[in-house]
Amino acid sequence: MKHQDSSMVVIKTISYIFIGLFAIFCLIPFLMMVSGSFSSEEVIITKGLWILPRQFSTEAYKLAFASPKLLLGSYALTITLTVCGTSLGLFLISMTGYALQRRDFFLRNKISFFIYFTTLFSGGLAPTYLWMSKYLHLKDNYLAVFLPLLMSPWLIFLMKNFIKSIPFEITESGKIDGAGDFRIFVSLILPTLKPALATVGLFLALSYWNEWYNAMLYLSNKSYYPLQYFLYRIINMANYLKQSTAGAQVTVGNLPSNTLKMATAVLATGPIVFLYPFVQKYFISGMTIGAVKG
């Protein structure tokens, strides 16, 4: 731009300052958590949390890994749920999305509405809880956590919109070659869907990794819990905190419970946060396409 007018300079300056401050505002709670987890328990109790570690200490992490059975079990469970849920969910969602955008499929609007209606009206928590626990017997069954997150109307429609942008000629060429609809989907459509699969896959992975709600509702008597619910129990149930460190050489009175909670929070969240910068590109472009309603 040749001529920089004064209002533009002002706007730019304000933008840099405001965005910079907002970015710091977003970052501070994270810094506080990480610093807290690397501080000594005494300094936190006497001086409070800060954005840098005070009296640097790795005691909380040592304790978290002193008898890591519960933590590692939760990791294994969460990774299994996330990997299986994301891959199965992706397959089912893209298969449904493909069928629902086929303009020669005479039931597509009816089935779309059938799926969409579930976002407009629901039976509510109590009937769902009763159905899941009393009739499906999913109480204390990991399926109660795994199944409900597999699909959501919004992900199906997001995928459907993505697939819509693929020329119908691809499907037609498959038909001419005599391939069936499923064959067309698997060998012609799926390979072109990488950005879409990355976006929807990220949403799925995020919802599995961050799952705590169904675990709280349906799991109460298990050895291992999904990580975020494990974290929830560590934070909110003093007994569970003690149980998680059972076997470590600490007397209960000396348990650095605050730093241990923060170390658990860091351990439970770290992997998904580190994954993010690698998928950000797909995510932003994916959201942009998904925002267009179809």
Add this chain to the structure above:
Amino acid sequence: MMTKTKTETLQLNVHKVTLRTKLSRNRTLILMCLPAIVFFIIFNYIPMPGAYIAFTDFNYNKGIFGSRFVGFKNFEFLFNSGKLWQLTRNTILYNLAFIFLGNALQIIIALMLNSILSKSFRKVSQTLLFLPYFISAVLVGFMVYALFNYDYGFINGLLKNMGKEPISFYSKPGVWPVIIIVANLWQSTGYGSIVYFAALCGIDQSLIEAARIDGANGAQVIRYILLPSLKSTAIILILFSLGGIMKGNFGLFYNIVGTANANLQPMTDIIELYVYRTLINQFNFPYSTAAGLYQSIFGFIIVNIANAVVRKIDPEYALF
């Protein structure tokens, strides 16, 4: 939506195509949708008739349809106790704050990101703005606790450092709406600004250049070109969010204030918290279901109104 494709026109020409031929022609496509259909039947449709619990004095052992029908008694209790009004007011006011403050902030952030020319600054700040979106509600709740608790909270640490008295936030109901709203904005603004940012990137650059040549300054470009171009996006997004005004963000509220602190409830109780609390802590199925059904029906009406308004503005964007 109803563009007739070649095959469909063909079908119309060949007299009547029977349902059976249609079904067999689309057999595979139907099968491909089947897992999704079964999924939504099991997890969404089957529980729907269970809302009947709201009209009974439900007894767990007798089951839904073995329990006694009591008409609107459960709703009467919720209404007469004043609980329903409190829950509705809180849910709606919180959502209004989330929606209007959220969208305003998202638009401001998108405009500012757009005027920042340094790509690396933009990328780093966008990454940071997104970070909060990636964490679970459990961690958000814990962060809020770490910031505001009396004993070792970040804020109270600052206050003590400055020689001031620490504040007992968890016994002051009045501050929680602010904390909850800020927590919500903190978590969702970066993510929410993408849509607006994308809309800005989609603006025809020649339009802006033409305005510059005509002597428009930066502020005028924003005022007369960028902002108006976001108007329809904003209206549609806001209307749809308003359609969900009866739905609360359970995870956020539950993890920030929980269900135990009765002191905060007048300011922080929303329908979802009540539905959960009465069900899980008190095992009171009828009240929980009644509150849930009230929310569902009220919400259903509002989303239909919102959709009708959207349809009036731009039928393209109507949901159904």
